[in-house]
Amino acid sequence: MTKNIYIGEILKNEEVAQDVFQINVALHAAFGKPQPGQFVMLRISGLSEPFLSRPFSVYSFALKKNSCEVGLIYRVVGKGTRILAGLIRGTQVEIIGPLGRGFEILRDKENIVLVAGGMGVAPLSFLAQNLRTYLPSSRIYFYLGAQNAAGIIGVEGLEKSSCSMSLCTDDGSIGKKGLVTQVFQEQIKSFSPDSTVIYACGPKEMLKGLAKIIRGTEFACQVSLEERMACGVGACLGCAVAVKNKKSSVTYKRVCADGPVFNIREIVWK
Numbered sequence: 497m498t499k500n501i502y503i504g505e506i507l508k509n510e511e512v513a514q515d516v517f518q519i520n521v522a523l524h525a526a527f528g529k530p531q532p533g534q535f536v537m538l539r540i541s542g543l544s545e546p547f548l549s550r551p552f553s554v555y556s557f558a559l560k561k562n563s564c565e566v567g568l569i570y571r572v573v574g575k576g577t578r579i580l581a582g583l584i585r586g587t588q589v590e591i592i593g594p595l596g597r598g599f600e601i602l603r604d605k606e607n608i609v610l611v612a613g614g615m616g617v618a619p620l621s622f623l624a625q626n627l628r629t630y631l632p633s634s635r636i637y638f639y640l641g642a643q644n645a646a647g648i649i650g651v652e653g654l655e656k657s658s659c660s661m662s663l664c665t666d667d668g669s670i671g672k673k674g675l676v677t678q679v680f681q682e683q684i685k686s687f688s689p690d691s692t693v694i695y696a697c698g699p700k701e702m703l704k705g706l707a708k709i710i711r712g713t714e715f716a717c718q719v720s721l722e723e724r725m726a727c728g729v730g731a732c733l734g735c736a737v738a739v740k741n742k743k744s745s746v747t748y749k750r751v752c753a754d755g756p757v758f759n760i761r762e763i764v765w766k
């Protein structure tokens with residue numbers, strides 16, 4: 497279960513919206529190309545205070561001659577992300593990854609619906625970029641929700657990937673007023689389950705709402721979960737989620753090693 501630890505150097509770490517930062521890290525090319533939906537565990541090198549690694553989804557990736565550049569976006573929510581936000585260009589960080597099982601690309605679906613809440617935009621933006629490369633003629637519909645206009649991130653990049661954008665906010669300060677799942681539900685009839693796949697990432701309540709919306713339909717739907725993690729590599733069982741097995745009995749899977757991407761119908765939404 498041990499994975500390679502890469503020492504990376506911060507190339508930039510900039511505030512892109514209130515309390516949201518984009519950090520780009522240069523790593524050895526051996527890190528390899530991550531799949532959309534995969535994540536990294538990031539830790540500040542040599543910090544005397546104990547600082548557990550924190551998981552972040554890959555937001556961007558570029559391969560250079562002998563190195564690669566991994567981009568992440570993160571919201572400052574607690575101790576770890578606060579320390580991270582204070583790091584300057586040139587600081588060394590430790591990265592373990594790419595980790596986990598990413599999104600499965602279904603090549604027979606011409607309509608792709610992406611539903612993101614808050615920082616769920618990170619893995620889905622990376623997925624949109626990849627889909628544009630591998631399925632150039634697909635139609636990508638991106639539903640992006642946040643609490644308010646300041647929480648809507650990454651729209652420019654998504655428009656470059658020719659995504660058809662639907663923005664919504666809880667307070668109506670940008671886009672439609674309401675939950676992103678409600679806005680998608682209003683338009684779900686314009687998609688056919690035969691030709692559409694749904695990918696989603698966001699807070700658990702949002703994903704639970706989506707599970708309810710598509711219950712009884714034939715839509716293929718994959719979700720990326722953001723459970724709290726300790727080791728990130730399948731060793732501690734701290735990230736277990738309840739899932740249904742084929743006989744419909746309940747068992748547990750590790751979000752870090754068996755996910756973070758799951759079939760939405762597999763999860764027991766308590």
Ligand SMILES: Cc1cc2nc3c(=O)[nH]c(=O)nc-3n(C[C@H](O)[C@H](O)[C@H](O)COP(=O)(O)OP(=O)(O)OC[C@H]3O[C@@H](n4cnc5c(N)ncnc54)[C@H](O)[C@@H]3O)c2cc1C
Pocket residue numbers: 535550551552553554568569570571572573574575576577578615618619721722723724725756
């Ligand atoms: C696979 C995966 C991918 C992720 N990708 C991103 C990403 O791209 N961008 C991003 O901003 N965040 C992402 N997260 C969440 C991120 O890891 C946490 O926000 C971060 O670890 C918080 O660290 P902290 O020390 O600042 O906060 P802490 O001091 O540890 O906690 C502060 C607050 O945040 C809550 N919190 C901590 N971790 C999580 C979590 N995993 N889910 C929900 N609430 C949490 C705590 O309950 C607490 O209320 C991801 C999590 C996972 C598991």
Ligand code: FES
Pocket residue numbers: 724725726727728729730731732733734735736750751752753
């Ligand atoms: S975080 Fe340790 S098993 Fe998943």
